Amino acid sequence: MKSIKTQLELARAGVITEQMKQVAQDENVESETIRQRIAKGEIVIPNNPLRKSQKAVGIGKGLRTKVNVSIGTSSDICSIDAEVRKAIAAQEEGADTLMELSADGDMDAIRREVLKAVSLPVGNVPLYQAFKETGRKYHNPAKLDPEYLFELIEKQLEDGLSFMAIHCGINQYTIERLRKQGFRYGGLASKGGTFMVAWMDATGKENPLYEQFDRVCSIMKKYDAVLSLGNGIRAGAIHDSHDRAQMAEMIINCELAELGREMGCQMMVEGPGHVPMDEIQGNIMLEKRMSGNAPYYVLGPLPADTGAGYDHITSAIGAATSSWHGADLVCYITPAEHLALPNEQDVREGVRATRLAVRIGDIAKYPEKRENEKLAAMARRDMRWEDLGKYLMFPEIARQMRAERSPREEKTCTMCGDFCAMKKGMEVFSRDIKYDKAII
Template sequence: MKTQLELAREGVITAQMEQVARDEGKDAELIRELVALGEIVIPVNHNRPNQKVVGIGTGLRTKVNASIGTSSDIKDIELEKRKARIAEEEQADTLMELSTGGDLDLVRREVLATVNLPVGNVPLYQAFSEASRKYHNPNKLDPEYLFELIERQLEDGISFMAIHCGINRYSIERLRRQGYRYGGLVSKGGTFMVSWMEYHDRENPLYEQFDRVCELMKKYDAVLSLGNGIRAGAIHDSHDRAQMAEMITNCELAEIGREMGCQMMVEGPGHVPLDEIEGNIMLEKRMSGNAPYYVLGPLPADSGAGYDHITAAIGAANSARYGADLICYITPAEHLALPNEQDVREGIRATRLAARIGDIARDPSMREREKQVAIARRDTRWEKQMELLMFPEEARRIRRDRTPENQRTCTMCGDFCAMERGISLFARDIRGDKRGCSGCSGKK
């Protein structure tokens, strides 16, 4: 079976491309052209045909990923399934299953059976976890087993994989020559691959056999997301030589993978000061030929633990504004603990809101909904306002718990409602599209 990329190059508009066009309000031929260029990817492993179709890339709404998964401390499959359902309920676009504890094949298959979202993972997590259990030393991982595991996960229906192909001996040497880092290494998969390379004094097999990785991904039409294993985990490490060495390599590999007919994404940081986010995205787009960019956060400060979903939302809004295509959420538990169900919910909401803020800054056509919210709020049409909000149930809960005496106002202003007074002064002057729906001014 040919990949979405190969079919697009042949001029074929697939059912998945048509679905993306409908969802995004775009022309299907435009979607095909951008898929053919590698600027849009559609993660659609054909072993899981009923999953939700999601387009990621140029000109599309910025997508949000939620990550779940067990750890060596907490191995509760039912908890992860509940978190997966919450991710779908809260309208995440994709889900990553990142388990490292328990029966990893079972966890993955249970999660895949629980949701319809495209599901991604990081193969190195399971590979090193199993090597550690079997040999009591993750460095004894057999590279051949790693490739077998990648295919097993693809057979189960994984639609995109973060694979750390861009770590090589050159990028590790940059770490040494620059005196390591303030924030160290923060990628589990990346750090264990560096450890494996140092232990064996060998090159990364995923880099050496990159064509083999691509062939496996092509076989299932899964998206290869080039993992950011040497990403900065502190703003003082942002764009250091090690990070940039890996980024350059990943951008080159994205081009090679596309030439082979494989759908490709590039992953980015990490921790990035706010003033460097635009430059980071520009570099990835320029060096990769506009490959979709999947950013992790990013976090523009290191001191927000406990509220890092807010820290990351600030970075995410800027990332969406400047052209990031998929943003991985950060939860309040980041840097502190395995996220619980409420953490997942809060992380997705914060990231969805941030992505929308970035989108309406980048694309003025996305601002119409904001206008309608404003008009409904001005006219104290509370139910209409609720219908237009991103989180209507939460808004209704707050208003219900603090019911005002005058149902047309709220308990913030009560008798001193600015909206009510403004309408009384200017109702006759409202004209054009400021009228909203005809005759609605002043109604509940």
């Protein structure tokens, strides 16, 4: 592929690209503001030019918090059709980005079919395929050839991926912290990160993604893909949150984000993981300060370890808190987390819970963007049910629920029936409504 200028390089040259214009329009922000923040590394736009039908999505400072959906096969459940259906479901439910994280089957075919099925920016974790295919060939993932890994990264980008979670921040120093602190209560949670740690332990070598970081950036730049610095040592239990190993990787990743930007590569930092609620704000503050305000992609986070079966709710609490305090992209969690591979309905439930969570966070982060909530409240007050649907996040679900339990009196609902507080309140105060509280 011929050399191109990245969104970051073009922004620094004063160029406002079509992608920047689209993000500005979607976010109701000036195009020049988008350009300036991309130039500073505060906003990224995943934009592999090989994928012409891809939607332009901005992630970063001053923008709506985005929701990522992760799908993919495992050795127990492996179906291309199922993954394509999950990808389509994610797009239908309003996800902003998608990660195709298959770890079994024909991973090239699955990735390509998913890319054809949706217009969302799609990313992945290249270590999954690298270790799985090495294991198939040699019956030992520790025989991974670093040259094969770099070739695989480029091959996957040639398919049209626009961002990658690459575990560059794991090194021998990080692993030593794990050993000296006596490992962890919750073990290691990152598949790619754990297999890289195992490779380093078996070979005694340094992580090639860390050792040859400039090479990683040069490959990503060729496709204007965002390098998301993977959180391979993230905590899998709240009692491990912010231990020395996690902090070592976070410091390295934030430093690499700065180095990558200097090379003209769009950079994003990944975060935890399992984090108690009282530590979420501090975690985001540290990432923003140490990385020069690079966009922060958080995986959840989950503020408790005991919600299995309802971890989409556990995560939604963490996601709302993270969004409020400055996280830019949140990876959804489904009800199946920690228990099983998600199915299509799990995907839908996970997206809805996470979209609602980041909306709640954005309402706190951007007080000026609360107008929609006021309009919804007024429609509910006035019992204008059709109007209310215009402002709801899930209008079809709301309409279906109301239709299935319809009231005798059309204006009320079956929650209160003829004992309706809204109806009685309007009878008493309708003549006193003034200013912007007026009935529309």
